Amino acid sequence: MYTQKVLMNMRNLMLKNELISILFYVEPGFIRSNEVHLRLALIRKIQGELPRALKHFNAALRDQSPSSISPSQIKFHIAHLYEILDKPTFAKENYEELLKEKDLLPSLRATVYQHLAWITHTCEALGEKPQREPLAIHYLQKALESDPRSGQALYLLGRCFASCGKVHDAFLAYRNSVDKSEGNADTWCSIGVLYQQQNQPLDALQAYICAVQLDKFHVSAWTNLGVLYESVNQPRDALSCYVNAGRGFLTKHSSKTMNPSLQQRIKFIQSGLAKAPVQTVNGKPRHLPVIEEAWNLPISAEMTARQQQQQSQRYQHQQKGGLNGAQLNGQQSDLPVKKFKMEDQGQNGNTRPAGLSSHQLQILHTLQSHMNQGYQLSQPQQQLYNQLSHQYRTMQQQQQQQRQNVVQSSADGAGRATGSFSSLQQGHQDLSFHNHTTRLTTTTSSMPGTTTEVDDIKSPRSALSGSPPFSPVSDQELQAWLNQKDLGDDLLRGCNVDLDELELMDDDLVGMPSNNNTPDSKADSRVRTISMNSDINRHSPSEEEYKEANITMTAKELQARCKTDFKDMRKVIVCNILGDHAPPPAPPEPPVTPLTEDQLYPQTPSVFVENKKDAFSPMLQEFCLQHPIAVIRGIGAALKLDLGLFSTKTLVEAHPEHPVEIRHQNFKNYDENVDNNGKVSWDCFSRRAHSTIGWYAQYQALSFKESVKEEEDKNLGIMHKDSDSDSKDSSGNKKKKVTKALKFGTNVDLSDERKWKDQLQELQKLPAFSRVVSAGNMLTHVGHVILGMNTVQLYMKVPGSRTPGHQENNNFCSINMNIGPGDCEWFAVPDAYWGKIYELCEKNKMDYLHGSWWPNLDDCAKAKIPVYRFTQKPGDLVWVNSGCVHWVQAMGWCNNIAWNVGPLTSRQYQLAIERYEWNKLQKFKSIVPMVHLSWNLARNIYPTDIKTYDLIKSVLMRTMMHCFRLLEFVKSKGVEVHFHGRSKTDASHYCGQCDLEVFNILFIKEQEKRHVVHCINCALQASPELSGFVCLEEYDLTDLMKVYDDFVLHHVPAVTAASSSSAFTVHQVPGPPRPVPTSFSATVSSNTVGS
Structure with missing residues (x-):
């Protein structure tokens, strides 16, 4: 049932990660699991979840079942992921290994050479520039040998020549690239850069205009055009270009905030124009046409002739064999509105008829089929359907009027109707190899003399890499992309594979007729065929065999x-x-009883232990097991624990070179979690590094001294540059708070008895239910070390150090003691509500298990989730019960020790x-x-x-x-x-x-x-x-x-x-990480817990 449900959703292009997970969970041996892995990998790649995409590509590569994508193509995806993960060495090794395959398709070989060239050209870690550039040019020449028609290779060759200062060779390469793939905004932008460097502003202007007419969101072209206008003292035109660049940045980066550099430049020009007299601004002679006039500048007749010739050739190719979605993206045969002035006119000045390519007709047919079957189209799909329908009617009318000239008319106009594909292209331009180099070339400062840097992506991200590597894509956008049939790229185009045509089962594998009328009937047939022909043998058991196995059987x-x-x-x-x-496990539904306002912030269960008798009372264990979280105060003093053994001073004296994991974080005010723009966020930034206890001890001490000095200066009225005050500048604008970095020392392993004998023996003073090693602790029975769970770990903190929200591994309980001298603040949610926290993480685009997130208390209150909040003083022990969600922040300089325990109860085991x-x-x-x-x-x-x-x-x-x-x-x-x-x-x-x-x-x-x-x-x-x-x-x-x-x-x-x-x-205790006291009582119960 789950398998068929997943397949139907995939064939309807309504793919959901949850259904995919259920498929692999319920049917891990699914016959076409490699196809599912491929699709999930592509989705993860588009969403920017690159490590997880890599995992799925590797899984697909390991699977030896027949696949709709060859192993070579999968290997290319893997190498490309390493490239955009900024691991050039791994990427280069994988690309070079791929080139050793003798049966590699020429188009794929050319693409691999292009990526090798670009890595070599951009990555300084691979050597000095004089050695890298000739090698990059060599790779591109090899790419052209494999695929002489590759305009992309010629474009990159021009970039390399320009970087070497070979301007003439760069112009020739760009010109040839235009001949091969004229519809490339990046090529025109780079031509403009060269013209601008050669002090030919009018030619540069024309090239930039060609670029933005091809791609109206091309950030680099608009930015460079603005720089050009500023250089000739035309600020109003420069302002218009910068504004368009800002819009392009917002569109392509799926961002709500503009590029800070662009925003600053726009404000500067606006301020200058507001102060300057109108006659001064308008009275100066213009060196370049204004942007409105420049938009209508004609290109050369020679270029127009070449363009029309290429259109005719492409149309004839479509008539012969059709054009798949990947080709449409790669060639960009459907261009944005008003690409060139001469494009919309025939030789006699008459308007050419609007036409539809075979691919557009397929899209129109698919959308109409979905509407006929009762599916509701999204707004972009509805707009696209209306456009294509209107064009189809117009095409029919014009074909009737111009029946005699239909061939010539089609050759000039097929697939070129203005606006016919604009909405589709806007949704997909990030998926095309040529448009990916838009991101590639936006860093135009890589060429000598350019002054703008608007993007930092250094990879020609082909092969369905999708949007920028770390820009989030919503489910709606993903569905819209998958519902459009041109999802593809140059790699799949070169290998004659269209992503939409990657069937779950090949016809020759399942013996399925291929004359289905509609996509949906085809999907139904495939689902039925898989169910009937799967090699998973569903034998029919007898009535006796139907009897379920049960624990009463021997x-x-x-x-x-x-x-x-x-x-x-x-x-x-x-x-x-x-x-x-x-059924497949799922997060629990929250309790149905609604909570009042007061119940949303319950009082934290706590108990004060005055002496050893209280600490070993059976009631203390019962108290802890009855609450989601509990604080045992004073237990350190009651048991006379020498917590100084865990102080920074003692640790440094004992083993200063002991390793410690460092988490680089940004300091946040204790009652908020905001991003760099001051907006509420669930993201808790944390970058991993490694050091030693000795190094962190120095940092901890230095941090304390700096804080004391800042406090003294504050009392004297001295304000520091990194102050968090909300003062305003002279213009009345509120200053942006400076982000203060901090380092959190975490996961210091104290499991080695030879190194930390005194510390571990001191913890044996604790009651049995809270000890690291105890016969009543399930984790002791594992029999081997699980670091941080049945061993002690130390945490070294400065104010603001945060442990993000999480549940303990496998929902075991945990013990945490504050060594001091500072306090820690805790937040906790009962395990019954972890499903609601999971939903909020999904809503805020945070990965519940892999991500680093800090819940917003207002969001929790709106969702009716109760949150415990309390302070842990030095010497306090916090008991975190099974499944409790919690997150912690340091209020001062302190160390903490922690470990997990597993009470021998049915609830814990369940x-x-x-x-x-x-x-x-x-x-x-x-x-x-x-x-x-x-x-x-x-x-x-x-x-x-x-x-x-x-x-x-x-x-x-x-x-x-x-x-x-x-x-x-x-x-x-x-x-x-x-x-x-x-x-x-x-x-x-x-x-x-x-x-x-x-x-x-x-x-x-x-x-x-x-x-x-x-x-x-x-x-x-x-x-x-x-x-x-x-x-x-x-x-x-x-x-x-x-x-x-x-x-x-x-x-x-x-x-x-x-x-x-x-x-x-x-009755028996296995060999644990450390010896278990032999005097432990036989029955583990609340009546017999003791030392």
């Missing part, structure tokens, strides 16, 4: 069932520990496995291996609570049955299984491709001179017959079966059961 009974289950490939691949028929499965859905690695942990719990504890017993026993049953099926399947493939074994302290295994936990049955393959673990799904994608893989078994099946059968519910006396906060009795 291990042998379950094994017998799996003798035939392995024929169902979905059961071999999928192991859902929540249940075979459990939340942990639910998050484990949700992480699978979201492709997020669960650093707590819940399957491995569940089997260790089964070995080490006696369950006394029936709910917790049922949960763990169910996980054991499903994972053991998955092992049975896997072994049967592997044997059916003729693959030998080798017993490998494992020790108790060995780390859990994760798939090297998809980051899923791999339990017991490992598929090993050598990659890049190292052995990589694969899950069954990734192994089958790489090789359906598992050739090249070694299959290892870590546990003997008889051992697993014995553990499963021995894990039974134990009954305890009624008095103990009634008062117990835990669901287990411990």
